[in-house]
Amino acid sequence: MSFQPFDTPKAWDIAVAGLIKENPTLKMILGCCPTLAVTTAVGNGLGMGLATTAVLMCSNMAISLLRGVIPEKVRIPSYIIIIAGFVTVVMYVLKAWLPELDKALGIYIPLIVANCILLARAEMFAAKYKPFPSLLDGLFMGLGFTLALFTISTVREILGSGTWFGLVLTKNLWAPAVLMILPPGGFLAFGLVITGMNKLTNGKIATPMCATCSPERCAP
Amino acid sequence: MMANIVQQIVITLLTAILVENLVLSKFLGMCPFLGVTQKTSTAAGMGLAVTFVVVVTAGLAWILNYTLLVPNHMEYLQTMTYILIIAALVQFVETVVRKFIPPLYKALGIYLPLITTNCAVLGVPLLNTAKNYDLLMSLVYSFGAGAGFTLALILFSGVRERMDKADIPATLRGIPSALFAATLVSMSFFGFQGLFAS
Numbered sequence: 001m002s003f004q005p006f007d008t009p010k011a012w013d014i015a016v017a018g019l020i021k022e023n024p025t026l027k028m029i030l031g032c033c034p035t036l037a038v039t040t041a042v043g044n045g046l047g048m049g050l051a052t053t054a055v056l057m058c059s060n061m062a063i064s065l066l067r068g069v070i071p072e073k074v075r076i077p078s079y080i081i082i083i084a085g086f087v088t089v090v091m092y093v094l095k096a097w098l099p100e101l102d103k104a105l106g107i108y109i110p111l112i113v114a115n116c117i118l119l120a121r122a123e124m125f126a127a128k129y130k131p132f133p134s135l136l137d138g139l140f141m142g143l144g145f146t147l148a149l150f151t152i153s154t155v156r157e158i159l160g161s162g163t164w165f166g167l168v169l170t171k172n173l174w175a176p177a178v179l180m181i182l183p184p185g186g187f188l189a190f191g192l193v194i195t196g197m198n199k200l201t202n203g204k205i206a207t208p209m210c211a212t213c214s215p216e217r218c219a220p
Numbered sequence: 221m222m223a224n225i226v227q228q229i230v231i232t233l234l235t236a237i238l239v240e241n242l243v244l245s246k247f248l249g250m251c252p253f254l255g256v257t258q259k260t261s262t263a264a265g266m267g268l269a270v271t272f273v274v275v276v277t278a279g280l281a282w283i284l285n286y287t288l289l290v291p292n293h294m295e296y297l298q299t300m301t302y303i304l305i306i307a308a309l310v311q312f313v314e315t316v317v318r319k320f321i322p323p324l325y326k327a328l329g330i331y332l333p334l335i336t337t338n339c340a341v342l343g344v345p346l347l348n349t350a351k352n353y354d355l356l357m358s359l360v361y362s363f364g365a366g367a368g369f370t371l372a373l374i375l376f377s378g379v380r381e382r383m384d385k386a387d388i389p390a391t392l393r394g395i396p397s398a399l400f401a402a403t404l405v406s407m408s409f410f411g412f413q414g415l416f417a418s
Contacts, residue, residue: 032254
């Protein structure tokens with residue numbers, strides 16, 4: 001974390017951290033499941049990113065407001081319940097107003113609960129800072145995630161179905177490589193985009209930082 | 221009748237392990253797939269812990285869903301109920317195993333807390349619900365999913381142990397090269413698509 005705890009970080013720093021420097025997907029390698037699973041089309045990737053952003057903003061705000069109330073020992077279950085509440089709200093909003101997107105994303109919408117980004121931001125940011133910076137952090141981390149999903153799904157949709165947002169691009173140029181919209185293509189596109197990000201940001205190697213997923217961080 | 225059920229169990233099991241492999245075709249449990257596959261022994265430990273928790277969670281989730289939530293029209297609490305079951309169960313299993321089976325705790329202990337926010341563990345009960353499985357089929361599918369997860373982790377850790385010794389360009393070292401290797405492993409599993417004409 002590049003901020004000192006308990007002072008108020010500047011909005012600009014939060015934005016740069018969320019979008020580029022600490023991009024949750026491309027730099028911290030958090031939330032890989034939706035990144036690989038729903039990026040077969042740009043519309044799905046964008047929808048997933050924005051749904052997660054909405055949950056992240058709400059949960060960060062709520063957790064920040066409750067940061068003096070939640071006891072240290074039960075904080076993880078408490079965060080998960082708060083997150084699950086907002087995910088349920090977003091899920092039913094999508095069901096009501098965007099039923100097609102809801103159908104395309106399927107079980108990956110309720111699975112936002114288990115997205116490491118939400119718990120990581122709760123632990124690393126919302127539990128330490130005031131509500132407004134936490135809200136901003138949620139917004140920009142969410143947008144960073146959306147940006148990554150947008151990039152990966154652009155690569156996959158153009159190469160895999162020859163379209164972009166459903167717009168036909170490569171009709172007579174070449175036959176689309178269907179592999180790219182199948183599961184192996186997800187790994188390939190994600191690998192390519194991370195490589196590009198590494199190359200652009202002075203070749204710094206991305207390390208797995210999943211706060212809840214690597215035993216080295218949990219083992220005493 | 222009996223043969224029918226056995227046949228259904230075998231097909232569900234093989235589907236869960238090979239055709240709909242949790243990691244390689246559903247992308248659930250990516251974090252442990254990338255995070256704990258440096259060594260085969262840790263991969264196997266993580267796989268066993270997940271299999272155990274997934275089967276018990278799926279059973280409990282099915283029972284609660286069809287005896288409590290559905291009759292009372294409270295399906296909107298599904299996600300929250302499932303994640304609560306997982307959080308409570310993981311804590312419970314950790315305590316019980318530590319008290320009564322110390323060797324098992326030594327082997328699986330450090331993986332248990334990590335499982336709470338593992339999308340594989342939440343994903344399997346959600347898939348069972350989406351597929352409208354009965355209790356037996358839920359348990360069979362969950363076991364298959366866990367076994368498939370373990371298989372993918374162990375296979376992939378073998379690949380990564382070999383890759384450690386390879387001379388990889390600096391930009392690709394770590395996660396990107398692991399993802400490219402995963403592409404190939406996933407492609408090989410893709411061959412199982414269409415194994416059953418269902």
